[in-house]
Amino acid sequence: xxxxxxxxxxxxxxxxxxxxxxxxxxxLLWTRYGFGISPATIRAAMGDLTEAGFLEQPHTSAGRxxxxxxxxxxxxxxxxxxxxxxxxxxxxxxLEQAATxxxxxxxxxxxxSEVSGSAAVHVDAGxxxxxxxxxxxxxxxxxxxxxxxxxxxxxxxxxxxLPKLASRAGKxxxxxxxxxxxxxxxxxxxxxxxxxxxxxxGYVAVVGPTRLPYQKVSSxxxxxxxxxxxxxx
Numbered sequence: 001x002x003x004x005x006x007x008x009x010x011x012x013x014x015x016x017x018x019x020x021x022x023x024x025x026x027x028l029l030w031t032r033y034g035f036g037i038s039p040a041t042i043r044a045a046m047g048d049l050t051e052a053g054f055l056e057q058p059h060t061s062a063g064r065x066x067x068x069x070x071x072x073x074x075x076x077x078x079x080x081x082x083x084x085x086x087x088x089x090x091x092x093x094x095l096e097q098a099a100t101x102x103x104x105x106x107x108x109x110x111x112x113s114e115v116s117g118s119a120a121v122h123v124d125a126g127x128x129x130x131x132x133x134x135x136x137x138x139x140x141x142x143x144x145x146x147x148x149x150x151x152x153x154x155x156x157x158x159x160x161x162l163p164k165l166a167s168r169a170g171k172x173x174x175x176x177x178x179x180x181x182x183x184x185x186x187x188x189x190x191x192x193x194x195x196x197x198x199x200x201x202g203y204v205a206v207v208g209p210t211r212l213p214y215q216k217v218s219s220x221x222x223x224x225x226x227x228x229x230x231x232x233x
Contacts, residue, residue, distance in 0.1 A: 006048065008035055009042060013046070013064060016028065017211060023057070023058055025064075026039050054073070075176075090111065091223060100232075101198070101200040108228065113131040116208060121207060133155065161183075168194060169195065174189070176189045188210070189209065190207050192206075
């Protein structure tokens with residue numbers, strides 16, 4: 001069980017790493033957040049979080065980066081209530097202008113890609129469509145050509161694995177890093193949902209590095225699915 005202080009520090013590390021993809025040090029946290037404690041105390045707490053499996057140290061002299069377990073903690077215990085009013089209005093407008101359910105579902109996937117800064121996939125009876133692949137292939141986690149190749153293969157096969165992963169309509173399925181036991185790309189995370197609007201059945205997913213804004217994406221995905229039902233059911 002994490003203490004309140006450990007949760008604050010862990011959340012700060014996650015936030016910094018989401019923005020920079022660089023290891024986070026105790027001095028940086030003290031400068032930007034303070035927490036009302038000394039750098040030494042922050043450093044000690046980060047050491048405890050590392051021993052507990054929430055942080056890891058890529059190199060001896062480097063700062064810490066979040067593990068899959070850290071992302072899962074904040075996904076399962078969200079601190080945000082949902083997408084902003086501006087984000088809601090943007091999604092609603094795009095869905096209402098689409099005119100058909102399949103096109104609206106694609107619009108939702110495109111919006112999720114923009115919000116996540118990663119790739120998104122839409123799958124239905126008409127086939128699979130990928131959005132903003134440059135977003136994900138431009139991430140430092142996929143600089144290795146071999147890893148990028150595995151990711152490309154995963155995206156190409158989305159029509160096969162996505163319906164299996166998101167088998168329950170309206171429920172967001174999240175697989176973080178090594179939780180993707182069936183994928184060769186352990187550095188990737190997936191948030192997926194099955195959409196069932198009247199007779200229409202489709203799937204949307206966000207695919208990117210483990211360094212994803214999970215809460216923001218999942219809340220927007222949930223809101224978008226509800227709006228699809230409101231507009232087209």
